[in-house]
Amino acid sequence: xxxxxxxxxxxxxxxxxxxxxxxxxxxxxxxxxxxxxxxxxxxxxxxxxxxxxxxxxxxxxxxxxxxxxxxxxxxxxxxxxxxxxxxxxxxxxxxxxxxxxxxxxxxxxxxxxxxxxxxxxxxxxxxxxxxxxxxxxxxxxxxxxxxxxxxxxxxxxxxxxxxxxxxxxxxxxxxxxxxxxxxxxxxxxxxxxxxxxxxxxxxxxxxxxxxxxxxxxxxxxxxxxxxxxxxxxxxxxxxxxxxxxxxxxxxxxxxxxxxxx
Numbered sequence: 001x002x003x004x005x006x007x008x009x010x011x012x013x014x015x016x017x018x019x020x021x022x023x024x025x026x027x028x029x030x031x032x033x034x035x036x037x038x039x040x041x042x043x044x045x046x047x048x049x050x051x052x053x054x055x056x057x058x059x060x061x062x063x064x065x066x067x068x069x070x071x072x073x074x075x076x077x078x079x080x081x082x083x084x085x086x087x088x089x090x091x092x093x094x095x096x097x098x099x100x101x102x103x104x105x106x107x108x109x110x111x112x113x114x115x116x117x118x119x120x121x122x123x124x125x126x127x128x129x130x131x132x133x134x135x136x137x138x139x140x141x142x143x144x145x146x147x148x149x150x151x152x153x154x155x156x157x158x159x160x161x162x163x164x165x166x167x168x169x170x171x172x173x174x175x176x177x178x179x180x181x182x183x184x185x186x187x188x189x190x191x192x193x194x195x196x197x198x199x200x201x202x203x204x205x206x207x208x209x210x211x212x213x214x215x216x217x218x219x220x221x222x223x224x225x226x227x228x229x230x231x232x233x234x235x236x237x238x239x240x241x242x243x244x245x246x247x248x249x250x251x252x253x254x255x256x257x258x259x260x261x
Contacts, residue, residue: 043071046081050116051088054108056167056178066092066099082120089113104158104184111164111202114152114193119200121150124257131258132247141223145216145247146259150195153205153213158184161191161204196254208232212246216256 044067048055055063070091076084089109092100100106126148135143162182170179190210193202205213211232215225222243230239250256 040068040071043076043081043084044068047071047085047088050082050085051109051112053164053167054105054112056170056172057105057108057163057181059178062099062101066095069095069099086113102184104160104163107156107158107160107184108164110154110156111160111191111193114154114191115200115202118150118152118193118195118202121148121195123150123195124148126254127251127256127258129251132251141221143222144219144259145222145250146257147213147216148194148255148257150193151213151255152193153210153217154191154193155188156191157186157188159187159189159204160184161202194253194255201253208242209246209249212243 044064047067047070048063051063058066070085070088074087074091078084078086089106092106092109127145132143163184166179166181170176172178189207190205190213191202192205192213193200195201208229211228212225215228220228225243226239229242230236233239233242
């Protein structure tokens with residue numbers, strides 16, 4: 001067996017728990033088990049860092065059980081530990097009630113990951129109102145807007161935001177008990193997360209704005225955004241003012257980036 005093959009088998013033994021008894025004996029086998037435990041503990045710690053609020057919602061013991069189950073089912077494949085856990089919400093959706101006692105916890109995972117993604121994303125020069133003011137009347141119909149790389153849109157099944165906020169503001173290190181949480185109510189909607197002036201922000205979207213942002217993400221020009229608004233509102237005359245109002249808020253929130261024509 002070559003050195004490379006030995007290294008690959010040892011890596012599999014550490015990462016996946018594969019058998020390596022023929023490679024190690026005595027104290028070396030014990031050392032491998034210690035290293036394997038440390039490796040798994042480090043990944044679960046990274047998962048806790050990526051899903052801080054979910055971890056608080058579940059509690060240390062339950063989150064550790066979830067993390068260990070996730071690691072066993074979906075070992076880390078990315079060279080950066082930052083991206084470990086990118087499939088956690090999907091894993092939770094298929095897990096049993098013992099690991100995920102309430103379906104709203106899946107939305108906690110989705111919200112945590114979206115905000116983490118917004119925090120780490122690149123930042124492009126923001127679209128300024130002056131750029132739009134310089135457009136001629138004939139330019140608006142074909143205007144295509146572009147979202148900042150940090151903009152994340154996630155469909156949630158529950159209104160978890162009030163409970164998420166309470167848990168985010170709670171400091172377990174202070175010794176205070178977990179605060180009483182608002183009951184998550186079933187309510188399908190879209191969560192918007194982004195970064196502005198170095199700070200991660202989020203808000204829940206009304207259906208019309210969610211539809212319009214979907215259109216922006218799809219590269220639809222302004223005229224087609226107005227058509228979408230007219231269909232959603234059932235009122236063609238109200239469509240353009242609604243899109244302009246949304247555009248003004250997007251500019252204020254720095255959701256859009258400048259693009260060279």
